[in-house]
Amino acid sequence: MTVAQQPEALNFECETGNYHTFCPISCVAWLYQKIEDSFFLVIGTKTCGYFLQNAMGVMIFAEPRYAMAELEEGDISAQLNDYEELKRLCLQIKRDRNPSVIVWIGTCTTEIIKMDLEGLAPKLEGELGIPIVVARANGLDYAFTQGEDTVLAAMANRCPDKAPVTETDKNERNAISKLLNFGKKKEEVVQEESEYVDHPPLVLFGSLPDPVVTQLTLELKKQGIKVSGWLPAKRFTELPVLEEGYYVAGVNPFLSRTATTLMRRRKCKLIGAPFPIGPDGTRAWVEKICSVFGITPKGLDERETQIWAGLEEYVKLIRGKSVFFMGDNLLEVSLARFLVRCGMTVLEIGIPYMDKRYQAAELALLEQTCKEMGAPLPKIVEKPDNYNQVQRIYELKPDLVITGMAHANPLEARGINTKWSVEFTFAQIHGFGNARDILELVTRPLRRNNSLKDLGWDKLVKEEAKI
């Protein structure tokens, strides 16, 4: 683990790592949509391609801006020249799609054959005239959402380090806001500036759908905090400026490498906060940012209370019920914390990887929430073993299991309610306004049960599964 022992009440365990999760290359699916001028080239085998093709479902047909560079036997045995091969494919991509950036996703195979992608990229970049970003999002090292982490960590190195300052703007303190307000009349800019408190520039990191970006940006604006940029932005050409001393804050729990890169390479200051998932998380996130900038938050109490009131119809469905996270996307701690606040008992939090330092504030909030709600502290199982977990599920009989598709149908057939975990990664779950969406997902199996109850169709397997 990254941090020395600190007094903990939470119980951390580590199992065998034999669990089901998505391969981290799946991050191309949402990142190519987020970064509109990008092209993602996954350098791997048929196995990678097959996964992407099946996991992305219908997206694959929509002329996606991603493709496989499928390695053949000649590539593996180095009979073909990697550089020449990649050049050929990237030229074709440039010709057909003309992207502003090509992101190479390194895979297990490129790791094993030690293809020097980081070395090849700058050379080819020079020749091609298109930036090439290398991210090693492979299954040897990472799980699912960590793929985004590797891409954003690589992108963090591409953010401009100086805001372009023109003659007339020299008197402006905040050059980035000038940049963002490019094209607006000066008076307007000045007027808009005044809505913000004077604080050092803040850049947020984590890929979120644009509507959520707007919501969170406005949430901070209400406190007079200006978001100078997002990593990633809508376009690669709009990556935010990162100067030494800028503040950064993460919006997702799986971005520890990005956070590390921002701190160590870009000399930014990380605001360690709980993540803005659920109204409690959002409030804590905003409060923490405010406290760092010495701002007294206004109106957050009312805002949170109001959101909770609106959620009551959902909360009453899950209050007092138990939930078991099998663990596959690293959102588990934040979601568990929110569900405890909703009155649920969390039996186990499975998680692929636990960065206790990056998630410190989130873990503290979980602990505090459990105390306040009088709920038992859940055990956190890193690198879980799905087989053992299923045995524990049989024993504990949770009201809800949050799990991957591989286990969902078999558990349902045994009368155990499940929610597909991957939906939490694709649904909009951040900020005050999206708390309802989380509960919409969480309560769906329970609402389904309410419609189907009294039919007597709970267990639908003939022979009870052998244990």
Next chain:
Amino acid sequence: MKLAYWMYAGPAHIGTLRIASSFKNVHAIMHAPLGDDYFNVMRSMLSRERNFTPVTTSVVDRNVLARGSQEKVVDNITRKDAEEHPDLIVLTPTCTSSILQEDLHNFVERAQLEAKGDVILADVNHYRYNELQAADRTLQQIVQYYIEKARKKGELVEGKTAKPSVNIIGISTLGFHHQHDCTELKKLMGDLGIEVNTVIPEGASVNELKKMPQAWFNLVPYRELGLTTARYLEEQFGTPYVDITPMGVVETARCIRKIQQVINAQGADLEYEDFINEQTLHVSQAAWFSRSIDCQNLTGKKAVVFGDNTHAAALTKILSREMGIHVVWAGTYCKYDADWFREQVSEYCDEVLITDDHGAIGDAIARVEPSAIFGTQMERHVGKRLDIPCGVIAAPIHVQNFPIGYKPFLGYEGTNQITDLIYNSFTLGMEDHLLEIFGGHDTKEVITKGISADSDLSWTKDGQAELNKIPGFVRGKVKRNTEKFARDRGFKEINAEVLYAAKEAVGA
């Protein structure tokens, strides 16, 4: 390196896993990195499996990379052996283990010392075989393993059954309509007075495999899966096999006649002609459909066919031979078995297309503008883009191709299902015909979705009005053809006259 967006056949390990998880009480352990167990998701979602997919991973991570798997694979095998007591554990290599070149054979031998069940290593190389070839090989490997094991123990049952009997080889999980085909084949065998000795691999126990030699013959319904096994059994026991896919009326009859020949050669005295006649004329509706007015209106309509060898070849023959439809090209992605495909379909289509490049197929579809496409899910999407209906006849497939209702493609009920599929894919032959006669009933102002925006030609009011009368689903095509006609002849404007001139000249 190859730039690829879409692939028709999956990687080799998928084939092995399909075979392993089709058997009862067989567990597969993949030697693979985290996230490669996507097979479990597919099986659980596509075929809506109620049971846990018996596939686990012995995870290859950084430590394995640095030091080799060492005890890990052996431990995982023996652990699974103790937890689930499978009859057989199949250690499954992936692309990753193909390049790591660890001595998986050795792991299997060591694990076998401790495990109560059997342990084998699937003999498939990721870089040499695709999903279909690997499935075929793995099935043969498992059969051979248990035949040899039984032989060594003296448990092999070599005498034939008293009554004619058959092994049905090649029904597997995640196969296109395999479950329904299996039911239909069993029923057909029942009707023919043939006992079903075994069905493999779906639902079979490996302990049944030793009785395979008892069957009088082997039936291999699919070209891609089971032939290697059938050839092995022929070589070992002289068991003949029938590899005519009973798909379509003519082929089903051929298959049954071949079965008759094979079992009569072994001393039976069965005569199936009356059965074939009765089924063809009165049970299957496909023969009658061919005579009906509906089908008459499909005569000469253009279609293209693409899929695996089995389904694309059978559909091509049905369309051309049984319905009089003009198959412009038929294609397969089974490049490794292309000669067979060519030989099967050459006389039933204008052109044969052998490729696994979906872009080339999309272009070929756009080029011929067929009235209907019969292909995989990928071709269905091409059809959507070009506004051409598509019937899905082969994997790769989505969850909607695992219907709950009974929908075999094989046997006599299969002929009915295929007839429906074909007929519903073409824009209802009779309706289409009547619309042409009456000039359509669709008189909305909108002419085509992309009205003239991409065209350098202008349509006069009366030209547009005439175009408007053409039924919606062919309007785009008529418009394109007319414009081409006008361009070729240097017309700047298209009025009703030009439209009809084009119709006369090029059949637009």
